[in-house]
Amino acid sequence: MEKQLIVSVGRxxxxxxxxxxxxxxxxxxxxxxxxxxxxxxxAKKNLNMDHxxxxxxxxxxxxxxxxxxxxxxxxxxxxxxxxxxxxxxxxDSGESFVIVGRCSETILKQYNSLxxxxxxxxxxxxxxxxxxxxxxxxxxxVRKIREKDMKRRRYHNSFCDRKWGDSRNYDISINSSKxxxxxxxxxxxxxxxxxxxxxxx
Amino acid sequence: MLAQVFxxxxxxxxxxxxxxxxxxxxxxxxxxxxxxxxxxxxxxMHSMAAVIETINLKSIFVREFWYLSGETSGSSAGIxxxxxxxxxxxxxxxxxxxxxxxxxxxxxxxxxxxNYQVIPLFITFMVLATVLAMFIDSITVILFLAAVxxxxxxxxxxxxxxxxxxxxxxxxxxxxxxxCGDPPNIIIGTSLGYSFMxxxxxxxVIAGVCLAAVLVYFYLIFRKELRAGASKSVDYSSLxxxxxxxTDKKGFSVSCAIFAVAIVLLVTHAQTGLTxxxxxxxxxxxxxxxxxxxxxxxxxxxxxxxxxxxIGLFVVIGGLEQTGILEVMAAFIGKISGGNVMVxxxxxxxxxxxxxxxxxxxxxxxxxxxxxxxxxxxxxxxxTILAWTLAMGTDIxxxxxxxxxxxxxxxxxxASREGYVIKWGLYCRKMMPATVMVVxxxxxxxxxxxx
Numbered sequence: 001m002e003k004q005l006i007v008s009v010g011r012x013x014x015x016x017x018x019x020x021x022x023x024x025x026x027x028x029x030x031x032x033x034x035x036x037x038x039x040x041x042x043a044k045k046n047l048n049m050d051h052x053x054x055x056x057x058x059x060x061x062x063x064x065x066x067x068x069x070x071x072x073x074x075x076x077x078x079x080x081x082x083x084x085x086x087x088x089x090x091x092d093s094g095e096s097f098v099i100v101g102r103c104s105e106t107i108l109k110q111y112n113s114l115x116x117x118x119x120x121x122x123x124x125x126x127x128x129x130x131x132x133x134x135x136x137x138x139x140x141x142v143r144k145i146r147e148k149d150m151k152r153r154r155y156h157n158s159f160c161d162r163k164w165g166d167s168r169n170y171d172i173s174i175n176s177s178k179x180x181x182x183x184x185x186x187x188x189x190x191x192x193x194x195x196x197x198x199x200x201x
Numbered sequence: 202m203l204a205q206v207f208x209x210x211x212x213x214x215x216x217x218x219x220x221x222x223x224x225x226x227x228x229x230x231x232x233x234x235x236x237x238x239x240x241x242x243x244x245x246m247h248s249m250a251a252v253i254e255t256i257n258l259k260s261i262f263v264r265e266f267w268y269l270s271g272e273t274s275g276s277s278a279g280i281x282x283x284x285x286x287x288x289x290x291x292x293x294x295x296x297x298x299x300x301x302x303x304x305x306x307x308x309x310x311x312x313x314x315x316n317y318q319v320i321p322l323f324i325t326f327m328v329l330a331t332v333l334a335m336f337i338d339s340i341t342v343i344l345f346l347a348a349v350x351x352x353x354x355x356x357x358x359x360x361x362x363x364x365x366x367x368x369x370x371x372x373x374x375x376x377x378x379x380x381c382g383d384p385p386n387i388i389i390g391t392s393l394g395y396s397f398m399x400x401x402x403x404x405x406v407i408a409g410v411c412l413a414a415v416l417v418y419f420y421l422i423f424r425k426e427l428r429a430g431a432s433k434s435v436d437y438s439s440l441x442x443x444x445x446x447x448t449d450k451k452g453f454s455v456s457c458a459i460f461a462v463a464i465v466l467l468v469t470h471a472q473t474g475l476t477x478x479x480x481x482x483x484x485x486x487x488x489x490x491x492x493x494x495x496x497x498x499x500x501x502x503x504x505x506x507x508x509x510x511x512i513g514l515f516v517v518i519g520g521l522e523q524t525g526i527l528e529v530m531a532a533f534i535g536k537i538s539g540g541n542v543m544v545x546x547x548x549x550x551x552x553x554x555x556x557x558x559x560x561x562x563x564x565x566x567x568x569x570x571x572x573x574x575x576x577x578x579x580x581x582x583x584x585t586i587l588a589w590t591l592a593m594g595t596d597i598x599x600x601x602x603x604x605x606x607x608x609x610x611x612x613x614x615x616a617s618r619e620g621y622v623i624k625w626g627l628y629c630r631k632m633m634p635a636t637v638m639v640v641x642x643x644x645x646x647x648x649x650x651x652x
Contacts, residue, residue, distance in 0.1 A: 047621070049620070049622075066604040069611070071613075071614035073604055073609065075624045082618065082622070
């Protein structure tokens, strides 16, 4: 049986982290979980969860939620726990996968097969990428990046002890702007393979 | 004046921190209690007597704390140790019952009695939630009912959300029916000297009428949804038999007996003279002695954070009381109502209901008790009428939003963990009309019965 590999990819908006995650999933021929995670949970539980898509990767609002003896009324937090349970089940079953964001570097930390990566980028390169991908003006791209990163930071930091993007929280943090997407992927696969070989030894 | 300013600032800060959940609520209330002692009683009032009166430890060492030979007027000053001891005792008893498998057995027994038919299950679980919540905290009631509801829904193929929402509402309603059903009622009862039967014959009657109305309401709005998914061909053998859910047969019998004794003691406490603090101690000791092997485990499971929250809260409210702020607020309500008791009742019940929908109803009710006492004294209104009004408003109002009551939070979280994430919109659409209806019925019943 193939040795288990779980790759967690945290990313700054515009850094190409998602594309890198896709390429890693293709390279290792393992499943990628991102926005489709909710669909996978819905399929497993035989439920329609389309109405919850707006809550994915959103922080909880303390004013509209309450916690009682560890139980929370926050739909965002409850959705997160559903995702955590699903990912832990997958990891426990020995399955390999790539997971984008969703505090995965923290909740899957106990698994030896986890490789946690954070992809960042230079501001100008990120703006350029967002302008190109979404046909935006520079100011629109700058605003979009600021908003998205703020949301991701608030989401991550409201559920995890370590801060979003803090290099101590990840096995490797890499600036994708320096080498470009493809070379970054090559470097990461090299790192992952060495890690796996080391584990086998 | 300085003491009043400090008291108000601490009180508001406590509410803000409780709502925002930046730190846990028991930490907030204890810090605010400490600030009240230092700033309000120390710096503002220079009064050691106020500190001693608010800490209220002396109350434990008088006979009336344990046994009443006659009528009592109750006391709302400072820490209400009677409430703390009673809740502690009930928590120990409930943990003992849960350990033996009592709640799961009861739910499965009732499900079997109605042959696992969805609509009868829906109705009986609502009634069960109401009856259980009359004696046991609504968190425990919903914790077990919601879990069993989800388990049954997976086999019977129906959507559990309508049933869980109805159970939440009924648990909150059941809590309003008795003195021990909901913390605000315990505080109102012990502070104003009312008995278990006083509540049953007043808020209990109102809750009974309201239950009939909500059974009809929830049936009408949920019947199609429940029937739609219900599977006709079900393999009942995959469900656990009620007997198999009992984890400790001897413990089960003992905990049932202790529960029965607790009910008898509560129903008769006005006649026997035993106070709720004595009853709390009796059931706690009986549970710990009969389950001595698990005594440490049961004691560890007690929700001490809630008890500490109560202690801090009583001190902060004591600060408001000692500085006369609550009398000012009472005078304000009296002025708005123009001394008209009907207007006063309307203000208290709707204000309590609306406030409880968004903030914890325990601090709200604790704050309101001295206010209704002042109103009663100033305008000659029967205090019992205002007490029942306050109890119904605070107990029922919490049902209308996901954050209004502890049972709501537990029910929502339990359903969500299984994939049935309940958002504000869905919750409020179904629960708010029911809340408005029940508050309205309660107000009209108070008008017709007491005025």
